[in-house]
Amino acid sequence: MPTDANDRTIAEQIQTLAEGAFQHTEPVDLPLEARATRTDRAVVGLPHERKRPKAPIWMAAAAVLLVVAVALTAFWPSGRDATELQTASKPGPPATTATQPVQPEPEVITLPAAAAVPDPVAVDLSEVGLDHPDNVVLGLRTAWLATSTRGIVVSTDRGASWTTSIAPFNATPGCMNGDEEFVVGVSQFEDGQWLTKLWQGPADRPPKPELAVALQMAEGVPMAGTDSGELALFCRPAKVGDRWAVAASDGTSLTVLSVSSATNDLFLNVLTFPPEWRLEGGLSQTNLYASGDRFIAEICVVVQSLCSTTTLSFPATALESTLEHMHIVEPGQSPTSIAERYGISLRDLLAANPDSIGPDLAQNVEQWTIPGVGRIDPGTVSTSLGELGQLDDPRGQSHPLLFEGQGETWQVVALDVDGDPEQRYSGPGLYAVSRFGDGPVLLPDTEVWRVDVFPNAEGARVRVWTTSPSAENPEFEWYSWGDADDGWVPIADPVTPWLLVPESDSLVSFVEFGPDGLIRVLEEVESAE
Amino acid sequence: MPAHTAGVTLKPEHSAGAETLRLAKQEFTQFAVVAEPRLRRALLGAVGVDRMPDAVGEALAYGWQHWYDVREVTNPVGYLYRVGQSKVRVPKPPRLFRERSVELPDVEPGLTDALLRLPQSQRTALWLAYGCQWTRAEVGEALGISASTVGNHIDRGLQKMRQEMGADRD
Numbered sequence: 001m002p003t004d005a006n007d008r009t010i011a012e013q014i015q016t017l018a019e020g021a022f023q024h025t026e027p028v029d030l031p032l033e034a035r036a037t038r039t040d041r042a043v044v045g046l047p048h049e050r051k052r053p054k055a056p057i058w059m060a061a062a063a064v065l066l067v068v069a070v071a072l073t074a075f076w077p078s079g080r081d082a083t084e085l086q087t088a089s090k091p092g093p094p095a096t097t098a099t100q101p102v103q104p105e106p107e108v109i110t111l112p113a114a115a116a117v118p119d120p121v122a123v124d125l126s127e128v129g130l131d132h133p134d135n136v137v138l139g140l141r142t143a144w145l146a147t148s149t150r151g152i153v154v155s156t157d158r159g160a161s162w163t164t165s166i167a168p169f170n171a172t173p174g175c176m177n178g179d180e181e182f183v184v185g186v187s188q189f190e191d192g193q194w195l196t197k198l199w200q201g202p203a204d205r206p207p208k209p210e211l212a213v214a215l216q217m218a219e220g221v222p223m224a225g226t227d228s229g230e231l232a233l234f235c236r237p238a239k240v241g242d243r244w245a246v247a248a249s250d251g252t253s254l255t256v257l258s259v260s261s262a263t264n265d266l267f268l269n270v271l272t273f274p275p276e277w278r279l280e281g282g283l284s285q286t287n288l289y290a291s292g293d294r295f296i297a298e299i300c301v302v303v304q305s306l307c308s309t310t311t312l313s314f315p316a317t318a319l320e321s322t323l324e325h326m327h328i329v330e331p332g333q334s335p336t337s338i339a340e341r342y343g344i345s346l347r348d349l350l351a352a353n354p355d356s357i358g359p360d361l362a363q364n365v366e367q368w369t370i371p372g373v374g375r376i377d378p379g380t381v382s383t384s385l386g387e388l389g390q391l392d393d394p395r396g397q398s399h400p401l402l403f404e405g406q407g408e409t410w411q412v413v414a415l416d417v418d419g420d421p422e423q424r425y426s427g428p429g430l431y432a433v434s435r436f437g438d439g440p441v442l443l444p445d446t447e448v449w450r451v452d453v454f455p456n457a458e459g460a461r462v463r464v465w466t467t468s469p470s471a472e473n474p475e476f477e478w479y480s481w482g483d484a485d486d487g488w489v490p491i492a493d494p495v496t497p498w499l500l501v502p503e504s505d506s507l508v509s510f511v512e513f514g515p516d517g518l519i520r521v522l523e524e525v526e527s528a529e
Numbered sequence: 530m531p532a533h534t535a536g537v538t539l540k541p542e543h544s545a546g547a548e549t550l551r552l553a554k555q556e557f558t559q560f561a562v563v564a565e566p567r568l569r570r571a572l573l574g575a576v577g578v579d580r581m582p583d584a585v586g587e588a589l590a591y592g593w594q595h596w597y598d599v600r601e602v603t604n605p606v607g608y609l610y611r612v613g614q615s616k617v618r619v620p621k622p623p624r625l626f627r628e629r630s631v632e633l634p635d636v637e638p639g640l641t642d643a644l645l646r647l648p649q650s651q652r653t654a655l656w657l658a659y660g661c662q663w664t665r666a667e668v669g670e671a672l673g674i675s676a677s678t679v680g681n682h683i684d685r686g687l688q689k690m691r692q693e694m695g696a697d698r699d
Contacts, residue, residue: 010690011659013636014644018660020634022570025578028585 240290240316249286251279251301254312256288256319256376269319269374271312271381272326279310293317314381319374326375327368338368557596561589564606567661571606571671572613574656575649580617588613607663607671643693651686654679 239245247256254271279301289296291313299310327338335356339349350356352371565585572584588609592599602608644652650672657668658679665676665683672679 010640010687010694011655013640014655014659015662016634017636017640017644018570018574018656020636021573021578022566025569025573025581028565028569028582028589 240293240295243316243319245288245295245316245319247286247288247295247297249297249299249301251299251310254286254297254299254376256295256297269376271314271376271378272328274378277310277312295319312381314376318376318380327370329366329368335365335368338370553596556600557593560600560605561592564592564609565589567606568609568613571610571657571661571663574660575610575614575653576617584613584617587616591616604667604670607667610671611673637694639694640690643690646693647686647689651682651689654682655686655690658683 245256247254249255252273254273256269256271279299286300287298289298294313294315297312297314299312301310329338335349336346339346348371349368352369353365356365356368568585568588569581572588573581576584591612592605592609599605599608644655647655653672654668657663657671658665663671665679668679669676674682
């Protein structure tokens, strides 16, 4: 036991203890195949299992007699012939039988259309030429998406009609939400090259912060290190000007799909990370934010159950041109396999790389120019790699790192009291709020445990919780910050204008300051209620 | 941009259901990859190392069985924590390590015993807040109490541990 152990706080030692105990545990297997679950039954249209009390023997016997009686009723001739038979041969069941008609319980209950909205798309894909067994169907309220190696079908009117697009490879990035608006990205082949088209929801409504996305990545998707066929993740689209974009990353590259709603130009751009940016891990989640004329990609790569975050910022203009993508040859790759990976012909690949003509030369090429896929110039990209991560204050409260509001994205960072960057994220200290890319703006020198940021057109207002609050007795102070050099200015009488903000543990990201001084909550991101 | 539009009559298609089931499993698996270690760590402090695997398994099984409901809650890991905790009986006091021979973490000798002697509410609040780095709101959701009550449990738990360990600060 080192001598400094006594100097450490109990909280830190509990964390050390938990980490040590956790390291001695084994992962628990997932129970997916254990039994037919409620989710299993729901998605295939079966009713939920219900526990029924065991019937006593006399009830079983009565049930058998009942079935016999019903069978006799069903097969007993009716009408005049029946009467004749009754009188001529044996007594049949009385005309007014005591047994009620028993309907056999159906094995499959067809859900009504309204209830089946999020459930599978009941469509015969062979009718639109897509009968490949690997079809993927995403069913949401307003849009359905199916794909296969032969193409893509999209329905934006709940299956009433389908739009088909034939892509030369099995690649369908998609980004959809379950509400009224949606964003869908699909690939299609046009004029000798493949492009990605985005269908977007109503333009007058912002996209939800979290959109479920099912991204099927196969050989055709230019994402390094993705050998697996499928990866499901979440993404957040963003819009700069008239350009919508969604992004995906595996920690070694960033793929951005974008469309201009004005010109309908569609682009797919790839940024291959230099080695020092790369995050090796498993699952990935990529959110896009808009800040002025730039996109900010927040990339979370899960490394040993922890989210390792990289944040990149690049101008929206980087997506306006389709530059050629450079492919770095990996061991074992041939020109043919590279062409297949990107869904282009070997002839097109060789035509884009005239120096490689000839069988001997082709084997020695280390970089291949891939036509039809844009490349984001790394020189236009800024990164805050290493500066972002899980932000927990000394009392265990986590803080979101990025906010978007009024066209700008805000970043929350933490500094210690003395401003020593080595002490970042540890011990009680100040919180700084800054515009992304600008220097930090320190909050007043007060010990806080939570900061909520409300950006607006003039700057931002910050709610600083100074003690442990409760919904009944919140204790906080308000400060505002603008473009002036005054820094954070306390708001003297913030009571009236802030009454409409939930005072629980809710976190409001999108708020609007109206001319009457009242706040209109546009988006409630997180709520403890 | 040429595109072919075709009207299609909807038909019952079991393969579509199977496909959606596969997607649901994929979605749950993605969730479980992240949730399982968090549940394992959280339930370790709540029910001990002996019951933890059962608690995590029960929580994940419940999560899959009710996935369409669970995925809609604000804090699904906290929700499943409560499920796992309620599924197993907790011995008093729970053990954090299976064997005494394992190398104990670098903490003060009396820390583990002081922590395990705390009332369950205080011990669990401290474990989740500091041992698992959960927010107070998340701890409150998992324990079914308010964030301010979590703060009270933490303060009192720390005070007791300080007294037992003879420490002068948290």
